[in-house]
Amino acid sequence: MRKFSLKSKKGVSPIIATLLLIVIAVAAAVVTYSFVMGFIGTGTGQSGTTGQINIESYSIQNNQTVFYVRNVGNKLVTVTSAYVDGVSYTINPANQNLNIGAVQQFTIAYTSADAGATSHTLKVVCADGTQASISIRAPT
Numbered sequence: 001m002r003k004f005s006l007k008s009k010k011g012v013s014p015i016i017a018t019l020l021l022i023v024i025a026v027a028a029a030v031v032t033y034s035f036v037m038g039f040i041g042t043g044t045g046q047s048g049t050t051g052q053i054n055i056e057s058y059s060i061q062n063n064q065t066v067f068y069v070r071n072v073g074n075k076l077v078t079v080t081s082a083y084v085d086g087v088s089y090t091i092n093p094a095n096q097n098l099n100i101g102a103v104q105q106f107t108i109a110y111t112s113a114d115a116g117a118t119s120h121t122l123k124v125v126c127a128d129g130t131q132a133s134i135s136i137r138a139p140t
Contacts, residue, residue, distance in 0.1 A: 051077040051130045056103060058122065058136055065110045065136065069124055071098040078127040082108050084136075085120050095127075 012020075051073030058067035065084075071077055077098050082091045089108040096104055106124070123133035 051075045051126065051128060053077060053079075053098070053124065053126065053130055053132045055122065055124060055132050055134045058134065060110075060136070063109065064107045065122070066105060066107050067122065067124075068103055068105050069098065069132070070103045071100055073130070074100060076100065077130050079104070079106065079124060080127050081125045082106065083121075083123040083125070084108070084110050 051071060054070045054072050056068040056070050058065060060066075067082075069079055079091065079096050079098060080094075082089050089110050092107045093104075096106070098104055118137055120136050121133055122136045123131060125131045
């Protein structure tokens with residue numbers, strides 16, 4: 001029988017072992033860095049470049065539609081135009097800035113009799129592309 005001794009076994013040289021440990025440590029650091037940066041990037045990133053608005057309520061009176069717009073986003077928006085069923089109407093006040101959380105009254109020269117139907121879509125658009133829409137009905 002042949003005897004094996006620990007002194008007779010060959011192993012990895014110390015230089016190669018050190019290089020392998022360095023490569024493993026660097027690879028682990030890169031993986032950890034990419035995981036952490038991916039988590040931090042999605043956790044703190046902005047949701048988009050547009051704001052958020054809601055049309056709170058409306059009424060049709062004296063040959064005009066009156067509606068209230070609230071800025072529910074986290075940035076200032078500028079209300080620039082209003083559309084009913086895709087047709088642009090002059091909005092008053094024009095180019096009105098809405099601060100965060102603010103509500104503003106707007107009017108357009110539109111009555112439900114203009115189109116003859118009983119239900120229409122009112123859409124409000126801001127300078128940055130933010131928009132909101134609701135269905136409006138003629139008073140009975």
